[in-house]
Amino acid sequence: MGKYTLLQKTGLYLAMTVFMTFILLPFLEMFMASLRPLEHLFRSPYQFWSNDMSFQAYFDIWNTVPMLARYIFNSVFLASVTTALCLSFVIPAAYAYARFHFKGKSVTLGLFLAVNMFAGAVLLIPLYKLLRSMGLLNTYAAMFVPGAAFLVPTGIWLLKSYLEKIPIELEESAWIDGASRIYILRKVVIPLAVPGLIVVGVATFIGAYAQQFLFAITFNQKREFMPLPAGIFEFVGYQSVIWNQLMAASIVGIIPVLLIFLFLQRYLVEGLTKGALKG
Template identity: 60%
Template sequence: MSSGRPMIDRYRWYEYAVIYAGMFLFLAFVLSPFVEGFLVSLKPLTHLFSSPYRFWPDDGSFDAYFTIWEHVPLLGRYIFNSLLISTVATVVVLILVVPAAYAFARFEFPGRGPLLGAFLGVNMFAGAVLLIPLYRLMRSMGLLNTYFAMIVPGVAFLIPTAIWLLRTYLLRIPRELEEAAWVDGAGRLYILRRIVLPIAAPGILVVALATFIGAYAQQFIFALTFNSKSELMPLAVGLFAFFGKERVVWNELMAASFVGIAPVMIGFIFLQRYLVAGLTAGAVKQ
């Protein structure tokens, strides 16, 4: 006979202990590199490899966060380039993916299944495998040493995943809403713009964030191959400026890394509840 309590309230004290211990170990494993990187940014360079190892620096300071701008004058430009490339790639992906995902979710047409499978197959190829043909393509189009050389390949690799994510979300939107508008005389574009898109806004936000992160993360290999101009380099490549011939300025390298990811982290903090809502809403098809 059911006790009437939710399943989550039926755990015993030792089961709670195991659950929370597992969560703690998982978070410690995931967050430990970030914590260590932040502590390295606070330590003086001469104390980074001192023995015995000290987890918390007694003489730590935020000096590296100020000196990075002097030692790498183009650091602000690198961060701007990364944000620009990721933003443009995200906008282009959304413009192409929204109608495509709606078509895959609502229309039956020959080859739909194989085409969706081909999209998954594209994700199985690493960008490094296609660097040579991509380089020849960028050179023939005259796009080398431009922002487009880093945006176009990124968009091509991000579109398949974005279509699958958004299609899954659109499948849970009741068809009856669109059929009612269709009976009232609304066209497909009107239904998509005034009915589907407002309801699918949380899912579109999830796709936008995932695309932005993907574009931000894959800039290194494309920028290193298709661009040789310092003023166009994204942050991932610009961090090489902290690698000298005789030493690596590790504290400033870590400081620059945290400064570079700060805009993305701030965006996630403000959009966190919308991201969680979109992920959970698209998890179950109704």
């Protein structure tokens, strides 16, 4: 095992290169296009590299779309608030499901699994009416409240299976020492569950980031609250698209999320799979 002929090895690496191209090409083209002057993008034949490339688009984007910085802030802000809100619901509920027996446990868990499958997109109109009657339309809350509501069940499933792996003995001894349940949750369980919480946090953040576009174009009409995925369409005009700046703005928008990702990906890879497949 592990011994391959030179031919097999070459084939393996060749195939890997082809597949990696598929993954990376959009990122590479996005970056290259952001460096090209706009008129170059319509020049033929296609040139991968030319001497008039520059970072000019990265300076121009802020003038073309003056609200761009606000959109980026909104995106990160909305995803962060959604994540914080989610965790505050997920932690107690997941703890209850991992550690207690109670009536209705499996029914509610099944319900959460169904909600987990749902996306807000299915219930757009009733959600619109609900938010309108709550007076939340055209606010930040219109985007993070339904977002959080649909992400919590996934978080409960993930964290529940993580908590079940933490030995209960630690909690029992704290209980015998006279600690209250809430104290145990805060001082014993949460510190032990940090890797699991990171997974739930990152998964929620990415989920919130992915779905904010839908809620933004349906429940919010105020430009100052728009997140980036909705805001970048200001680079798309009726007649033409400012492609180089659109790509530059997309890169600037992707970078914060990618950074969070790079730091936490090890936890994410382990935690996600363990949670969903019930170890």
